Amino acid sequence: MYKKLTSFFAAIAIILCFAGCGSDHAPNYTLVFQSDFGLKDGAVSAMKGVASGVSKEIRIYDVTHEIPAYNIWEASFRLVQTAPYWPAGTVFVSVVDPGVGTERKSVVLLTETGHYFVTPDNGTLTLVAEQMGIKEVREIDEVTNRRKNSEESYTFHGRDVYAFTGARLASRAISFVEVGSKLPAEVVKIPYQKARFENGHVLGSIPILDIQYGNVWTNIDRKLFDNLKLKVGDDINVQVSKGDSGVFKGKVRYVNTFGDVPEGKSVGYFNSLLQFSLGINMGNFSQKYGVGSGNDWRIELTR
Template sequence: MKNHLVVQTDFGLSDGAVSAMYGVAISVDPTLRIFDLTHDIPKFNIWEASYRLYQTIFYWPEGTVFVSVVDPGVGSDRRSIVVKTETNQYIVTPDNGTVTHILKKLGIKEVRIIDESINRLPFSGESYTFHGRDVYVYTGARLASGVISYEEVGPLVPVESLVQLPISEASIDNETVFGNIDVLDVRFGNLWTNIDRTLFNQLGNEYGDGIEVMIEYDGSNVYKSTMKYGRSFADSGLGEPILYINSLDKIAVALNQESIANKYKIGTGAEWKIKIRKIR
């Protein structure tokens, strides 16, 4: 049975790189169904590539093959791998931290190193800078179309050997929840945190409550405001801040029809801390 192929890169669509990858996949099997996850990952941003896989993969059926290419170490000795998730999907990617969120949040059953003597685009052996085309999408297409089995990808290696990015966990102390701004809801500039709804609700929050939100970067205060905890943006006025539960069941902060990220120059990552406190 054929499976879907889903592709993610930081290549953008302004040149022929993604098209070349599609051409390789279709050359493996003209009937293969190929879908985009995104090609707008910020350049070299492995963290965001990891998060976008986590954001998406749960909603795809078993057997789906994901190809994720954000590869600042292309041509180095970093490994090329295919992981099998606990939900029975596959991710073809460099071993550079791209599967960090999948490992932590969903789980990974197995890891195989790609045997490039078998799974590499023919006549591409002298190319060292486009493994997305020559190794990853070629292997992914062969796996998705059934040309090879997962066992034919290459040798098994321990799951514990995977490269992982540091992930901090949200916490609660003295009626304040502490977390990080993990990623942006890019198009709208909303802030998505690592704070789960269940942890947030330990504060005894109800819709309509006033919430104090503080954001720090590298120890300095960047943003502080009081806002409503709402079900949706309709619970706030135009340009007003709102705290809500996003599509991943985590806390998010937004300005209604404005970009809070742009307005206050707020970024993402381990250095961007957020504190949330219910106003008594």
Template structure:
């Protein structure tokens, strides 16, 4: 009988402890060819073996802060409040850049260098507060002699402690001004019959070109499905592509190999070739310097 009560107590305690924890979601440019990601997960496991740990991606191109910013924006709204994201794309490791935790108005947390990675989630989810990580209190014990793996020693450790409830947000470190470093880019807008926007990312698997032109901005052209639009894509001041394509609901609405404009899974305007690679065909990239202009034909 006592054994049964001990077992029940253990189950209740374990369930309650697990319920008090939030998911930890990891992102980096480390890849998975070596042990870097596993080391970060080992640190998290050391904080709490019950902590649910997930991968966003570890295939961010090396040092590409902008793409890291976009992947956070793309993913975070689909995770519940309380989720802790650790994002480590850190070409300035060891420099004077700050290590911070952003608390958004949506109740999510982002643990990362303040190097532009927070540009889009700060805009999308709002800034509730920003704290600098106090590495005297929130650093993996025994790691003080390590200067080049803050992803393991500072970010994974702090993120895991925050997600597991070992520390509160107030215990992360001193509060900073409610602002983060932002990367400038062309926001979607409508003027004189033309919509302007940015190409933040490519659909890397299929070569589709995604823009930041949302449904509300696109509606200002008063398009109907089947209407044709004129599209101009620029890198800086250089025109890379100009063409006409139909605005349709899905790829099968045009012939194989034909261009189309459609709304992607985030309901942003995108361009594609049906069963082709639009980006490769027209040598189009993505990032803050890539812009797009569209208008009715």
């Protein structure tokens, strides 16, 4: 009898191991939404309603729903700005989908860090794939992973496909394998200018603005910046351009924080993502100088 019980419990242990071993990447009942829908109508609420209908155990949060309409690049940045601070197993649903209803693929990306991203494969995953790594990509099977009786709806995949699939994955109603067929470990990427040091100049781009305060965030990290051999308190020569047109040219003080200079004075500093940024103490740099963001915006720093 003892041997039989021992064999029984050993078998159970093996089964549990297959179910749980390597479960660092298992979904953790947390679902985080992002979109360009805004909050003026019921679109976001509808997505959350679908998710809640799948499982009441899911914890639902938001990145933002204020991505500018159709701005896939900004969606990509906001995901990588946020996702690393969430636990492995978190499921993100990002819906910025100007090609809704077309042939673009609907996918779920599992990153090397153990995070899941449910989204159209239209460039939204550019920075997440680059910085968090691609472990596996699966195409959503819309025959099985689609809200019931939504087959005739072609323009709200955020509700009918992405929220539904994300909730099923987050709640473990389906496994990652059950999302759909495995795809090559690659995603659609938006080309952009990477930062570099060249002939005594640090060259970069302006991927995003710190919208609330008008600070200008660049893709220049501290390692590149240190090539200029500047100390805190030094002035930096800055040029900002859009395409071939100059927008700003001048000196800014390199500081640790805004209060290191008088009110109204421009500064260069490292933001919370440790990327070089421009701002004004108690002011709005972007608005004052007409600086925007995107792949055609460039910045150059020199001593």
